[in-house]
Amino acid sequence: MTTGLFRPLSGNSIIKTLSDLVTKLALLNIRNDRNNNCFEYSILAALHPFNHNPANPHLYNKFFPELNMAGIETPIAISSIPKFKSQNVSISVNVMVRDEKDFVPIYTSKFCNQRPNHVNLLLLSQGDKRHYVLIKIFVDSLHIR
Numbered sequence: 619m620t621t622g623l624f625r626p627l628s629g630n631s632i633i634k635t636l637s638d639l640v641t642k643l644a645l646l647n648i649r650n651d652r653n654n655n656c657f658e659y660s661i662l663a664a665l666h667p668f669n670h671n672p673a674n675p676h677l678y679n680k681f682f683p684e685l686n687m688a689g690i691e692t693p694i695a696i697s698s699i700p701k702f703k704s705q706n707v708s709i710s711v712n713v714m715v716r717d718e719k720d721f722v723p724i725y726t727s728k729f730c731n732q733r734p735n736h737v738n739l740l741l742l743s744q745g746d747k748r749h750y751v752l753i754k755i756f757v758d759s760l761h762i763r
Contacts, residue, residue: 644753645751646660646663647751648674648678648751648752649673654693656751657739657750658682658692658694660751660752661711662678662682662685663678664752666681690702709737710736710737711739713726713739714738714741714753715740716742724741738752739752
């Protein structure tokens with residue numbers, strides 16, 4: 619018998635935004651290095667955009683009660699997103715990862731046009747670390763040539 623360690627894909631630590639994407643200004647990386655709430659911060663940043671210092675997590679703390687996170691562990695695993703959506707019926711979520719040249723969806727919400735708030739997230743990876751960032755503007759300019 620062979621056993622292995624199962625680690626579900628989830629966001630769990632801050633990772634710097636990739637340098638080639640920073641200049642495109644289409645991503646928002648909330649600097650939450652003291653907890654595993656990058657998913658929630660990214661959702662709240664989409665719902666409550668700030669113009670001044672939007673990467674500051676303290677701006678969004680007052681909005682946490684808006685999200686129903688009952689029974690959902692942090693860091694948020696991809697497998698927990700359907701439960702998040704069922705508990706937060708006004709929000710739909712897509713999650714992308716980046717391959718060498720493009721963004722690839724790893725989770726897409728059905729009926730995203732039927733919910734008033736749709737959020738696109740990018741799941742960054744660095745070794746064992748994962749971190750969600752908000753895709754503010756999803757345009758062709760994000761693609762790496």
